[in-house]
Amino acid sequence: MNQARVVITGVGLTAPNGNSLQEFRRNLLTGVAGVETIEVRYMGPQPAGVCHFDPLKYQKKKELRVGTRAGSISIYCAREAVSDSGINFAAVPTDRIGIYIGCTEHGNVETENEIYAISKFKYDTRFWSHYHNPRTVANNPAGEVSLHMGITGPAYTIGAACAAGNLGLIHAAQMLRLGEVDLAICGGISESIHTFGIFAGFKSQGALASHEDPKKASRPFDKARNGIVVSEGGCLYTLERLDDATARGARIYGEIGGYCVNSDASDYVLPNPTRQAECVRRAIAHAGLQASGIHIVNTHATATPQGDIQECEAIRAVFGEGCPDTWINNTKSFIGHCMGAAGALELAGNLPSFDDLVVHPTINVDNLDPQCALPGLVLNVPRKVGKVDTILNNSFGMLGINSTLIVKRFLA
């Protein structure tokens, strides 16, 4: 097995509180949340995380008309990542570039829109768009990037519920190690705020957040948390084998240290802390580390009453009381739950900690739930720490998929 070292060389993102890593990080360190109130079809006003990037920075108007929001987010992030990487993109053979994009779901937005549109024509399907199929195929977001950038290598999405962002990176690292591609554009995206079905589904489940102040609606670990804030977003990285990255003098954000993906096999929606802990332990072992060697744990916690407690149970089982250098935070408190983008975005928000040794906090915790009172939890204000050499990122999803990704400080 080729265990070539794989490194992160570029980051492109759009989050509800920032359209570049610099802006995103600055807002995470200054307590700026990005949740606002939007009008959701059939449901009225709801808190949601909305991205405000300029789609015309890279796309033509016609591309926007024909394509999807997920495709547009993907193209923006891919172009930003490639630009950030400093790679001479034109010199990379197009068939040696892979696009691996995690998404929670795809197609709901377009299907709902088409049904709504034909409802204005007495449900006459002659008015159903001929773009419906290319817009709703599961590979749409990756395919739009391929079309836009002229990339002829493998381009597909990875459906993994809300673990998908991590899986985009993990899969890309695997493909680089297999020698399938030389450059991977990977991560996760979400357009979920444009489908009422996601909101209505969480509402029916008793898992949709509400708060008079939308910026305080996403409150993991707080006693008054009442559910998920649905958000859109995207974060794509460029990953390369270390040899290639160093040969071109690339700036390196971090190295893929270890990972694990496993399944609960126990429930459609309820998490399973035993399997979550198993996933975290295996990722740490895969990285050749001990729990005490993890310096930041970015939690998946979505602010559901039960889910937060169960993840804390899993983290407690792995890290216990004997990890004084391990700090724990949560990014959803700022941006809500960016679904398929969550894992990738939340990792990005923590990457600058390798340089500034600051752990961004979990905000909106007015009254910490005692069952979520983990040692090392960074609450409400950033914390300067002594050492950040490793970041562990949890992302879990429905149907019991768990993913843990560890990124290490790059040391030549």
Added chain:
Amino acid sequence: MTKDDCKKLVLAIIADIAPDEDLSNVKPEVRLRDQLQLDSMDFLDIVMELRKRNGIEVPEADYGHLASLDSCADYLTPKFNALAAKG
């Protein structure tokens, strides 16, 4: 409706489906695909918009009549006027 009215109406549809195109100098006798970046899906858009906006049906066998503004006008103007006559 005159043929000129019809051409304006078709151009308005094209302006929506090809928003990056400069339509200020479209030659009516030249095939649209030879002077604008339009693909087969865009022509399906023209068909769809005629259906949605104007209640005009263009059967698949007649798609060739949409090749240029002149041929659009020759083909569509009688359809518009027939529809108007029906009230």
